[in-house]
Each structure stands twice: as structure tokens, then as C-alpha cells.
Amino acid sequence: MASSMRVVCPGCDEEFLVSPQFERMKIPAKCPFCEKEFPIEEAKKVVRPSPMLLVK
Amino acid sequence: MGARQEAKDLRSFLRDVKQRYPEELITVEREADLRFEISALLVKLDRAHKFPITQFTNLRNVDGKPCVFPLLSNLFASRRLCALALDSSVEKVGLDYDTRTQQSKTPVIVDRSEAPVKQVVRRNDQVNLFEFPVPLPYHMEGGRTILGSVMTTVDNHGGNIYNCAYQTMRLISPRKVTVGLGEGTHNWERYRERVESTGEGLPAVAWIGHHPAACMGALTRVAIDVDEYSVIGGALGEPLRLTPSETWGDKFLVPADAEIVIEGIIPPKERGRHGLRADFARYYSPETLRPVMNVQAITYRRDAIYHDIHLGGRDQDHLGGIPLEGSLYRAVKQSVPTVKNVHLPSSGCSRFHAYIQIKKTAAGQGREAIVAALGVDRRVKHVVVVDEDINIFDDAEVLWAIATRSRWDRDLIVIPNMICTTRDPTAYAGSPGDLSYHAYTVAKGGIDATMPAPPEPFEIRIKVPDEVMRKLQLEDFIDKGVLSKIPPDA
Numbered sequence: 001m002a003s004s005m006r007v008v009c010p011g012c013d014e015e016f017l018v019s020p021q022f023e024r025m026k027i028p029a030k031c032p033f034c035e036k037e038f039p040i041e042e043a044k045k046v047v048r049p050s051p052m053l054l055v056k
Numbered sequence: 057m058g059a060r061q062e063a064k065d066l067r068s069f070l071r072d073v074k075q076r077y078p079e080e081l082i083t084v085e086r087e088a089d090l091r092f093e094i095s096a097l098l099v100k101l102d103r104a105h106k107f108p109i110t111q112f113t114n115l116r117n118v119d120g121k122p123c124v125f126p127l128l129s130n131l132f133a134s135r136r137l138c139a140l141a142l143d144s145s146v147e148k149v150g151l152d153y154d155t156r157t158q159q160s161k162t163p164v165i166v167d168r169s170e171a172p173v174k175q176v177v178r179r180n181d182q183v184n185l186f187e188f189p190v191p192l193p194y195h196m197e198g199g200r201t202i203l204g205s206v207m208t209t210v211d212n213h214g215g216n217i218y219n220c221a222y223q224t225m226r227l228i229s230p231r232k233v234t235v236g237l238g239e240g241t242h243n244w245e246r247y248r249e250r251v252e253s254t255g256e257g258l259p260a261v262a263w264i265g266h267h268p269a270a271c272m273g274a275l276t277r278v279a280i281d282v283d284e285y286s287v288i289g290g291a292l293g294e295p296l297r298l299t300p301s302e303t304w305g306d307k308f309l310v311p312a313d314a315e316i317v318i319e320g321i322i323p324p325k326e327r328g329r330h331g332l333r334a335d336f337a338r339y340y341s342p343e344t345l346r347p348v349m350n351v352q353a354i355t356y357r358r359d360a361i362y363h364d365i366h367l368g369g370r371d372q373d374h375l376g377g378i379p380l381e382g383s384l385y386r387a388v389k390q391s392v393p394t395v396k397n398v399h400l401p402s403s404g405c406s407r408f409h410a411y412i413q414i415k416k417t418a419a420g421q422g423r424e425a426i427v428a429a430l431g432v433d434r435r436v437k438h439v440v441v442v443d444e445d446i447n448i449f450d451d452a453e454v455l456w457a458i459a460t461r462s463r464w465d466r467d468l469i470v471i472p473n474m475i476c477t478t479r480d481p482t483a484y485a486g487s488p489g490d491l492s493y494h495a496y497t498v499a500k501g502g503i504d505a506t507m508p509a510p511p512e513p514f515e516i517r518i519k520v521p522d523e524v525m526r527k528l529q530l531e532d533f534i535d536k537g538v539l540s541k542i543p544p545d546a
Contacts, residue, residue: 004342016196017332019342030343032198032332049485 008044011036020048063297064267065172065313066128066361069141073109080108080134087114090200095193098129098366107133107370111361118186118200118227125362127189131268132374133366141268143293147449150398153291154382156269157276161289163296163309171299171312173263175358179302183351184230185318188362196340198331200227204363205262205318206274207235208284209246210308218309219243220274220284222365222375225262225318225349226330233320234328234346235260242280247347251324258322259308260349261301265315265363267292275379277433285309302353315363316356320349334367336376336405337479370402377406384410384429384436391428392421398429399448400436407435407477411448414441414506422504426469430500435477439502445517446505457505460515470501 004017009031018029018040028037040046073081088094094112101107110130117123132138135146144152168174178184190200207223210216221243224236237244243260250258273291278284289295298309303319310317330346365372377400385398394415400406412425422441429439442448442457462468476483476498483496507514530539 016198017340017342019344021344025345027345030198030329030331032196 005040005049006045006047007040008046009034009036010038010042010044013044015045063313064269064292064294066131066265066267066315066363069267069269070109072140073137076140077134077137080137081111082108083111083113085113087116088112090115090118090189090191092192092195094127094129094191094364095366098369098371101130102133102366102369109133109137112189115189117188118190119184123187123189125187125189125360127191127362127364128265129364129366130369130371131271131363131365132378133369133371135370135374135378138268138272138374138378141272142291147397150378150381150400151385152382153272153378154386156293157273157287157290157379157382159290160283160286161292161295163285163289163298165306165309166297166299166312168299171297172357173310173312173314173317174299174355176360177302177353177355179353180231183354185227185233185351185354186230188316189364190227190362191364193367194334194340196332197334198226198329198343201225201333202227202233202262202264203365203367204264204271206264206266206271207237207243208261208263208310209243209258211246212307215283216309217281217283218285219246219280220288222275223262224330224333226328226333226346228328228348231351232328233349233351234330235322235349236330237322237347245280247322255324257324257350259304260320260322261308261310262318262320262349263311263314263316264318265361266311266313269293270296270311272375272379275376277379277383285311302355310355315360317354318351319353319355320351322347322349335479336368336372336407337477337481338368338405339479339481341479373400373402373406377402380407380433380436384412384432387432388412388425388428391424394421395425396444397448401449401451401454403451404438407433408437408480410436410439411454412439412441413444413446413448415444416506416509418509421509422467422506423469423502426502426504430471430474430502434475435479437476437480437498437500441502441504441506443506454505458503461507462503462505464503467504468501469504470499472499473497474500476500 008015012034014033023040030037112127115123139149202225208220210218219242225233247258269291273288276287297312299312300306301308301310327345328348331343335341381398388395396413399411425441426439446457447453478496483498
């Protein structure tokens with residue numbers, strides 16, 4: 001999806017997708033590999049979608 | 057309506073398959089792990105271009121205990137078997153589906169005692185959805201999801217109008233799921249209306265396992281005031297048999313011949329994690345917040361078959377694509393009466409690409425067909441229009457038509473910023489994370505790969521005379537043993 005973020009889990013280092021809806025609503029991400037829940041700011045890495053993809 | 061044994065259901069269809077195409081129904085008796093092994097086996101079959109209906113009989117349920125329910129998948133993976141379900145042919149199954157669903161049949165109501173789905177009834181604390189063999193199909197999947205569930209809601213104010221749609225259910229606990237209700241669907245509209253006007257929860261039923269014509273009938277595009285149980289009867293070719301639900305009695309009827317029925321309430325405002333999941337486009341959808349359903353009762357056959365959909369394969373392609381072919385054909389026919397056929401190939405997940413075959417009689421018909429098709433469904437993105445000599449079930453032939461009959465300075469149409477599915481990875485989003493229905497747009501278009509209309513001249517396609525092709529058999533010239541040993545090329 002053009003607007004999903006990639007995050008790296010601080011628990012198991014696996015990368016997965018999170019909707020920015022979660023970040024905006026301050027809902028913790030949940031890793032599908034180790035099931036760790038964590039605030040998105042604690043992710044080892046966050047890659048946000050490029051604004052280039054937004055509708056003008 | 058005759059006696060129960062005459063009603064069409066999943067079992068009657070499997071009997072038909074066993075009789076007509078026994079090699080396309082297989083049973084896996086070796087224990088398969090619900091974590092990835094079911095999908096690994098089906099992906100390998102897909103790659104070998106084999107699409108049998110596959111039943112797994114030796115499984116452990118979500119709780120890890122030996123499972124009494126077999127799992128059946130790939131019900132729609134073979135186009136030949138989809139055609140069998142709709143008394144049609146491989147080429148015309150989408151068109152015949154559309155014709156059948158235009159001929160609704162009013163459902164019949166049968167007593168609970170005549171309904172196979174009532175053989176086992178469990179209410180409240182007796183309910184445990186973890187008893188079912190719900191697989192974990194792909195590596196990033198965020199939980200177990202019931203995929204073969206037709207979510208049904210009813211409007212009792214307008215004369216019992218039922219709406220049905222395939223909507224996923226992610227298991228949260230033995231009696232609670234999140235429901236993939238999406239904006240723009242009638243079930244969502246009903247949910248929003250009920251929540252906003254009354255604050256009450258929405259009664260909902262999910263039914264699993266039925267005749268494939270009934271399942272495909274649940275995907276018909278109808279207005280919100282059209283009863284979809286009647287449309288399903290049209291697809292089936294006979295009235296759908298219904299029976300009172302356990303929770304709401306005759307105010308909410310459920311399919312009597314389903315394998316499993318799940319009854320519950322979708323409460324207002326409550327949302328749950330609908331975790332990462334595979335989608336039809338062969339990518340993962342990110343985790344989102346979705347309405348939850350509190351399950352009140354489940355009923356099922358004593359030897360119920362758990363029907364699962366093989367995501368990201370031909371099974372899911374045909375389930376959504378065949379009904380859409382019919383809708384496209386009907387829409388294009390209004391602009392181009394000489395349209396011959398429509399196909400949504402697996403190369404476009406049976407949603408994104410549409411191949412339209414026309415008998416061209418006038419200039420401009422190719423472009424007319426493109427524009428008509430693009431307005432039918434937000435998932436259709438690329439339309440290729442070809443002449444009637446092109447086999448639209450063969451991607452290579454369609455690409456050949458593009459190669460030799462299109463000039464992109466004249467024959468290519470691109471329309472920017474059209475509403476598209478949120479599942480298109482190239483979509484432009486309104487804002488990051490905005491998952492609302494109208495927030496996604498993309499450029500769509502089509503290629504007119506038709507020859508000029510007669511009497512304009514065009515090159516003539518090479519061919520061996522028809523009568524020679526009909527008469528000549530390879531085995532008459534090449535030894536059968538030699539022939540069978542020649543490997544197919546890549």
C-alpha cells in the first residue's frame with residue numbers, strides 16, 4: 001500500500017508493515033513474528049511513505 | 057422445492073466433481089501443519105499449473121488439538137470446475153454468471169429440523185472458534201483469519217433485505233473476532249447507519265461452505281435495496297433454502313445448507329486489531345483497526361467441512377474475477393453491442409487487467425469499450441481490447457495483439473486520478489494512513505489493440521488451413537512414447 005510504514009521490531013529485528021493510522025492514534029505496533037507490542041517511536045527503524053505518493 | 061437431498065450445497069457439488077472430473081478432487085491424508093504448510097502445498101500446485109479442489113483431513117485445530125473438521129481449499133481454482141458449478145463453459149462462465157444473477161429466485165424457508173447446518177448448535181460459553189482448522193498462510197500474517205466467510209446483514213425495515221459479502225474474520229479469542237468490514241460495502245453502510253441512528257449493535261451472520269454458485273452469488277454487485285439471498289438463488293439456479301437463526305429466529309434467516317454458521321453482534325464504536333494479512337494483489341495489507349464481532353452462537357453439520365480460500369492464488373482470483381467479468385460484459389455491451397467476451401486474467405489478479413474481445417464494426421469501438429469497462433469497478437485498472445480472432449484466455453495472444461495492432465500515439469488511453477482499490481500498491485493516498493474509501497486514486501487506462509474496422513485493409517494473419525489442423529493428430533506422425541518424453545519449454 002502506498003501509505004504503509006515499514007518498521008523493524010526492537011524485539012526480534014524482523015521487518016513488518018504498520019498503517020500510519022496507528023502512529024497518529026498512538027496505538028502500539030504489534031510484531032507478527034514475536035508478538036511484541038511497542039510504541040512506534042521505539043522501533044529500531046521506521047520507513048515512512050514518500051510524500052511523492054500523495055494526491056495533489 | 058423438493059426434498060432436502062435435492063438441494064444444491066457443497067456436498068452435491070463435490071459429488072458432481074467426483075463424477076465428471078474425479079482427477080480434480082484430491083484428499084491429503086498426511087498431517088499438514090496449519091502454519092504455512094497448507095499454503096505451501098497449494099502454492100506448489102499453482103506453480104505446477106494444477107488446480108484441484110484439495111481436502112485436508114489430518115489437521116490440528118487452532119488450539120493444537122486433533123481437529124475433527126476437514127479443511128477444503130481451491131474450490132474456485134479451476135475455471136473448468138467454476139463452469140461446472142454454473143452449468144456453463146470455461147469461456148462463458150462469467151457471462152452466464154451475470155445472466156443467472158439477473159434472474160433472482162425468492163428463497164424458501166425450511167424448519168430447523170430440515171436444516172443440516174443445525175445438526176450441532178452451540179451457544180454462548182459453548183462457542184469455541186479455535187476448534188476450527190483456521191490456517192496461518194503467509195510469513196508476515198498477523199494471526200489466524202477465517203477467509204471463507206460470507207458476512208451477512210439484514211435490513212428488517214425494508215422487507216427483510218439481506219446483504220452478503222466475503223469479509224475476513226481475524227480470531228481474537230474463542231468468541232470474538234475482528235471483521236474486515238470495509239467502507240463502500242453495503243454491510244459497512246448498514247453498520248454505520250445502525251450505529252449512528254440507534255447506537256445498537258449490528259446483528260450479523262457469517263456462513264461458511266456452500267455450493268460454489270451460492271458463494272459466487274454472494275459477490276454480485278447489486279443495489280443496497282436488493283435482497284442478495286434472492287440473487288444467490290439466481291446464481292444457484294434454484295431458491296436458496298433458509299432457516300431461522302438461533303439468536304434472532306425468523307427475523308434473521310441463515311442458509312440451511314451451509315456447512316457452518318456463525319452468529320454475532322457487531323457493537324458500535326468498538327474496534328480491534330485486524331492484523332497484517334495477505335490480500336488479493338499478492339501483497340500484505342498493514343494492520344488496521346476494524347469493528348469486532350461478539351459471537352453468540354455457532355451451528356454446523358455434524359461432519360462439517362471447513363471451507364478456506366487460497367489467498368493470492370487462482371482460487372481467490374476466480375472467486376472475485378468471474379462475477380466481475382459478467383458485470384464488465386454487461387456494461388461494455390451497452391456501448392459496444394458487438395462485444396463477444398471478457399476475461400480478467402490471473403496475471404492481473406483477476407481484478408486489475410481486463411481483456412475485452414469485440415467484433416469490430418466501426419472505428420472508435422475499442423476506445424468506447426475501454427471507457428465503459430473502467431467505470432464498472434474501482435479495481436479494474438488496465439483494459440486491453442482485441443479482435444474476435446484473439447484468444448483472451450491466453451496472455452501471450454493478447455500481448456501479440458498489442459505488439460502488432462496498437463500504436464500508442466493513437467491507441468493508448470490514460471486517465472489520471474481515478475478512484476482505485478486501496479490494495480493497489482501504486483495508488484496515490486489522500487494522506488498517510490487514510491484508509492477511507494475515496495482517498496485512493498491512480499492512473500488507469502487501456503490499449504485499443506484491434507485492427508481497423510472493415511472495410512479498411514490490414515495485414516492478414518498466417519494460419520494453416522482449418523481442415524488440416526482439425527484432421528492432423530500428432531500421434532499419427534510421432535510415436536506416443538517419444539511425444540510424452542519431450543519436456544515442455546519454459
